[in-house]
Amino acid sequence: MTARERIAGNVAGYVDDRTGAAKWMKKNLTKVFPDHWSFLLGEICLYSFIILLASGTFLTLWFDPSQREVIYDGGYQPLSGLKMSAAYASTLNLSFEVRGGLLMRQIHHWAALIFMVGIVVHLLRVYFTGAFRKPREFNWIIGVGLLTLGIVEGFLGYSLPDDLLSGTGIRIAEAIIQALPLVGSYISFFAFGGAFPGEAFIPRIYTVHVLLLPGIFLALITVHLMLVWYQKHTQFPGPGRTEKNVVGYPLMPIYMAKAGGFFFIVFGVTAFLGAVASINPIWLYGPYTPGQISAGSQPDWYMGWLDGLVRMSPPIETHAFGHTISWNILLPGLILPGIMFTLLALYPFIEQWATGDKREHHLLDRPRNAPNRTALGAMALTFTLVSLMNGGNDIISTTFHLTINQMMWFSRIGVLVLPPIAFVIAKRICLSLQRADRDLVLHGRETGRLVRLPHGEFVEVHEPISPEKAWTLTSHEQLAPLELPEYDQAGVRRPKALANKLRNRVSRANAVAVPKATETERRELEGHH
Amino acid sequence: MKRLSRLRRHRAAGPILLVFALFTIGTTFQVASAVSNTTTTAADRSATIEEGKQLFLKGCSSCHGLNAEGGAIAPSLIGVGAASVDFQVGTGRMPMADMSTQAVRKKVVYTPTEINALATYVASLAPGPAVPTDAVLNYERDGSVADGGELFRTNCAMCHNFAAQGGALTMGKYAPTLMGVEPKQIYEAMITGPQSMPVFSDKTITPAEKLSIIKWIKAAESEPQLGGTALGRVGPVTEGLLAWTLGIGLLIGVAVWLAMKAR
Numbered sequence: 064m065t066a067r068e069r070i071a072g073n074v075a076g077y078v079d080d081r082t083g084a085a086k087w088m089k090k091n092l093t094k095v096f097p098d099h100w101s102f103l104l105g106e107i108c109l110y111s112f113i114i115l116l117a118s119g120t121f122l123t124l125w126f127d128p129s130q131r132e133v134i135y136d137g138g139y140q141p142l143s144g145l146k147m148s149a150a151y152a153s154t155l156n157l158s159f160e161v162r163g164g165l166l167m168r169q170i171h172h173w174a175a176l177i178f179m180v181g182i183v184v185h186l187l188r189v190y191f192t193g194a195f196r197k198p199r200e201f202n203w204i205i206g207v208g209l210l211t212l213g214i215v216e217g218f219l220g221y222s223l224p225d226d227l228l229s230g231t232g233i234r235i236a237e238a239i240i241q242a243l244p245l246v247g248s249y250i251s252f253f254a255f256g257g258a259f260p261g262e263a264f265i266p267r268i269y270t271v272h273v274l275l276l277p278g279i280f281l282a283l284i285t286v287h288l289m290l291v292w293y294q295k296h297t298q299f300p301g302p303g304r305t306e307k308n309v310v311g312y313p314l315m316p317i318y319m320a321k322a323g324g325f326f327f328i329v330f331g332v333t334a335f336l337g338a339v340a341s342i343n344p345i346w347l348y349g350p351y352t353p354g355q356i357s358a359g360s361q362p363d364w365y366m367g368w369l370d371g372l373v374r375m376s377p378p379i380e381t382h383a384f385g386h387t388i389s390w391n392i393l394l395p396g397l398i399l400p401g402i403m404f405t406l407l408a409l410y411p412f413i414e415q416w417a418t419g420d421k422r423e424h425h426l427l428d429r430p431r432n433a434p435n436r437t438a439l440g441a442m443a444l445t446f447t448l449v450s451l452m453n454g455g456n457d458i459i460s461t462t463f464h465l466t467i468n469q470m471m472w473f474s475r476i477g478v479l480v481l482p483p484i485a486f487v488i489a490k491r492i493c494l495s496l497q498r499a500d501r502d503l504v505l506h507g508r509e510t511g512r513l514v515r516l517p518h519g520e521f522v523e524v525h526e527p528i529s530p531e532k533a534w535t536l537t538s539h540e541q542l543a544p545l546e547l548p549e550y551d552q553a554g555v556r557r558p559k560a561l562a563n564k565l566r567n568r569v570s571r572a573n574a575v576a577v578p579k580a581t582e583t584e585r586r587e588l589e590g591h592h
Numbered sequence: 593m594k595r596l597s598r599l600r601r602h603r604a605a606g607p608i609l610l611v612f613a614l615f616t617i618g619t620t621f622q623v624a625s626a627v628s629n630t631t632t633t634a635a636d637r638s639a640t641i642e643e644g645k646q647l648f649l650k651g652c653s654s655c656h657g658l659n660a661e662g663g664a665i666a667p668s669l670i671g672v673g674a675a676s677v678d679f680q681v682g683t684g685r686m687p688m689a690d691m692s693t694q695a696v697r698k699k700v701v702y703t704p705t706e707i708n709a710l711a712t713y714v715a716s717l718a719p720g721p722a723v724p725t726d727a728v729l730n731y732e733r734d735g736s737v738a739d740g741g742e743l744f745r746t747n748c749a750m751c752h753n754f755a756a757q758g759g760a761l762t763m764g765k766y767a768p769t770l771m772g773v774e775p776k777q778i779y780e781a782m783i784t785g786p787q788s789m790p791v792f793s794d795k796t797i798t799p800a801e802k803l804s805i806i807k808w809i810k811a812a813e814s815e816p817q818l819g820g821t822a823l824g825r826v827g828p829v830t831e832g833l834l835a836w837t838l839g840i841g842l843l844i845g846v847a848v849w850l851a852m853k854a855r
Contacts, residue, residue: 100844100851107843141737141811158818169819176835177843184840227745227754228827321850328846336839341819342831347755347812349745357749357827358759358767364832455829457760466693466764 096318097298097311101188106322107181108209110329111174112284118171119273125161127153128223128269130262139346147225147350150265154224154345170337175217177333179365182210190410190440193428194297197421200411202290205283207408212276212283214365219272221343221363225265228343230351231360233264235373242392260353300426300538302531309425359457368447369400371454375474403443417569419545431500432539434493435573441489442482449478497577500536503528504580505588537579545570637712644713647706651687660717665691672784673720674711679780681707683773693764694787721783729775731803731810740808743801747792755825756809761788771813775806 064072079085096102129149135142137152138159157164186206189195195203218236222229237259241247256263295309304310312318336342348357362370372395379390406413414436415421430437452459453474460467507525515521528536547563550556557563599605649658655666662668669677680686681702685695702710711723745754751767753759758769765788770778782802785791797805823830 098851098853100848103847103850104844107840107847141741141808141815143738145738145742165819172831173835173839176832177839180835180840181843184844227749325846325850329843332839332842332846336834337820339820340831340834341817341822343828344819344822344825346818347815347825349741349754352745355745355749357745357754358751359753359826359829361828363828364835367828367832458826458829460764461758461760461766464764466762467760468763 091292092315093313094292095309095311095313096296097304097309099299101192102296103321103325104181104185104188106325107329108178108185109284109288110326111178111181111333112280113326114174114330114333115171115178116277118167118174119277121167122157122164122171123273125153125157125164126150126223126269128266130225130260130265142346142349145350148265150223150225151345151350154226158346166334166337169340169342170333172220172342173336173340174333175220176342176363176365177329177336179213179217179363182206182213183365186210187440187444191430191437192297192299193424193433193436195411196424197411197415198294198423199290199297202287202294203411204408205287205290207404209280209283209287211404212279216272216276216280217363218366219268219276222268223265223272224343224345225351226345226348227351227355227357228345228348228360230260230353231356232362232366234259234353235370238392239373239396242389242396244386244388244393260351295425297425297427299429300535302534304426306423306425361455361458364451367454368450369396369454371450371452371456371474372396372399372478374456375450375453375471375478377475407443416566417573418542419547419566419570420542426538428539431493431496432541432576434490434497434575437493438486438490442486445482445485446478449474449481453478494575494577497579501577501580504533504536505585533585537581539579541576541579542570542574544574640709640712641716643706644709644711644716647702647710648713651702652710655688660714669714669717671718671720672714674715674723675721675780676784676786677711677714678707678723679777679784679786681710682780683777685786694766697768721780724776724779724783728799729779729803729806731775731806734800735803735805735807737804737808737811739801740804740806740811743797743805744808747797748805751789753826756812757825770809773809775810778806778809779803 075085127149131149132146133149133152135145135147135152135155137143137156139155142155154168158168159165189203189206218232222233222236237251237255240251240254243250251259254264254267255261256267296311298304298309298311301310349355361367373392376391376395379394381388381390417435428436453470456467456470456474459465460470507527510524510526512524513521514524545567547559547567548557549560549563648656648660652660652669655663656669657663657666660669662670677686680695682700684698684700687701688695689698690696700707714720715722744752744756748756751759751761752770753767756770759767761767767789773781779802781789782792782797782805783794792802823834
């Protein structure tokens with residue numbers, strides 16, 4: 064034993080005697096994680112969250128969350144001598160006077176955009192591979208919660224500097240609050256501490272933005288990761304991979320190195336963007352005054368689809384008992400997002416109901432092998448994309464020489480018509496890919512080598528694929544449709560007859576698939592060749 | 593003759609002739625310009641009007657009518673003033689190429705003299721806003737950037753965007769970018785209200801305030817890109833696009849690389 068080993072051993076022993084960590088560490092440091100690039104998407108979110116905490120802390124050292132009126136006397140001449148809130152003035156100060164302040168602001172904002180992009184991309188991966196199935200339904204719901212809170216947190220951060228753009232955003236938020244029937248104006252008065260804009264709102268959202276929501280985020284992220292740890296990570300199907308094992312590399316040292324390195328890459332990319340690309344140039348927007356607005360006022364992208372829904376909504380209002388219900392804001396601003404997020408959160412249970420499959424799943428689906436789920440995802444994505452595009456309708460129409468009216472009508476019709484079309488197309492593509500898989504298993508890979516037979520016929524030589532690949536392509540199970548009885552043995556309609564009929568129908572549609580190649584089929588074809 | 597030719601070859605002949613020539617040219621120019629200054633009011637003005645009328649008949653009357661009275665497809669120009677003509681023709685918007693939405697800024701067809709003639713002709717029909725002189729347009733001296741910014745955000749940004757980059761209006765119309773627009777043309781646009789733009793009379797925005805607005809626009813134009821590349825100065829749309837392309841693209845690229853098996 065060398066001296067170094069002895070010292071390290073003594074230190075480790077000292078710590079272990081007092082914490083008993085050795086046993087836990089021994090077990091957990093060798094924990095195995097499966098290897099796939101898409102499993103790193105969640106890490107992008109985690110790391111950008113850490114960057115957000117660090118850079119945000121820096122910003123709080125100089126930011127003054129107050130709507131007290133001050134006269135700007137800082138270095139940026141085009142705003143010199145103007146009246147503005149202390150919040151805006153301190154953000155200008157942070158950008159121009161504090162060393163590295165603008166870089167930190169830009170890193171913070173870019174990290175926020177990437178955090179939200181990461182969440183969405185991670186959600187899409189989990190959705191399309193079926194990683195939300197039992198036992199991971201709770202973690203899915205936590206994820207949807209993180210997405211929703213992320214949108215709110217991002218919006219609050221965007222609102223804090225009290226510039227012309229963010230003030231416009233708060234004004235729209237106020238309009239959405241006021242659209243609530245009966246209680247809207249009371250809630251608005253409560254939130255703003257009086258009439259808009261007041262002096263209370265920015266100090267309040269500051270507390271929520273820097274304390275309350277980050278705290279909730281930390282708690283939810285911890286639970287999210289603990290559940291991943293406890294339930295183990297899902298893996299893609301392949302030879303040797305079952306529902307009862309995890310094939311991959313141990314945490315220590317492989318994933319420690321990979322994940323640790325990836326943190327620095329995420330930080331590097333964020334810092335790079337913060338250094339070279341301007342984001343939220345509040346000095347150009349000017350201080351917020353309710354009487355001013357800029358053309359092309361937009362929210363950040365994760366709110367863009369909500370803004371797009373509001374922009375495309377037709378002007379419908381109801382007047383009843385001296386009250387006005389503004390459906391044009393209520394519907395796209397509150398009801399529709401409410402329905403969408405609820406459906407998203409409940410999706411694992413909806414799918415269980417439709418398939419009747421309540422078993423545990425640790426092996427992922429390839430998206431093509433769950434055509435209905437994939438098609439539903441394509442449908443939701445199309446809906447959101449059309450809405451998002453309409454959120455930028457003014458910028459798009461001036462850039463591509465379209466008219467804003469064409470864009471609006473395209474979105475109004477497209478948001479209803481395109482998602483079902485996307486569903487059908489995605490489902491057909493999935494089934495075609497299944498057919499291609501079947502072909503590959505039965506006939507092998509096309510080698511591109513043409514051979515002329517003695518009697519003149521040309522044939523392309525097919526090469527059988529490896530048994531491992533064949534296993535991967537055929538290991539998924541194809542569920543038979545549910546056949547829930549509508550009548551009992553005596554021929555009497557069951558109490559749940561209608562629900563059962565609906566479930567049977569959904570399940571039949573869900574079970575549509577190209578039969579995967581079986582071993583017998585394969586042998587039979589091999590005999591022919 | 594012999595004497596003359598000898599003098600011609602004298603050492604001092606060249607310099608003397610040069611001095612003489614300069615003197616002659618100088619005095620002639622002085623006299624000539626003095627003469628033109630005194631007579632520009634009456635005879636030259638009517639000549640310019642006549643020249644402008646001829647240009648108008650050739651280039652504009654097919655839409656605006658033989659007497660600028662307007663027609664089914666173009667408005668009357670009686671009373672629009674010289675500033676309007678100077679703006680529309682001086683930015684290449686007139687003559688118009690495509691009448692579907694609005695006149696587009698394009699290559700200027702007429703020379704400054706011709707534009708002046710056209711403007712003088714139209715101004716002679718009925719009084720209207722005159723072309724602001726260089727003395728009026730001393731925005732560097734008479735304007736204030738901070739006031740201009742405040743006025744711009746109150747009166748202009750709702751169509752032209754917070755950084756004067758332009759924005760969309762209804763039915764394919766748009767407020768153009770103000771980057772690279774001459775101070776004179778900005779001033780003229782404010783007093784004449786071209787296309788969908790309202791007129792900002794001197795009562796709404798005083799001449800001094802107009803100069804402040806111009807000064808702010810010029811400051812915005814020459815402002816360095818403080819936070820790195822400005823992404824078009826149109827707000828969060830381009831920022832989101834960059835996050836979704838370069839940002840996540842780089843990160844996914846690295847993720848794929850990290851998950852590759854070592855060879």
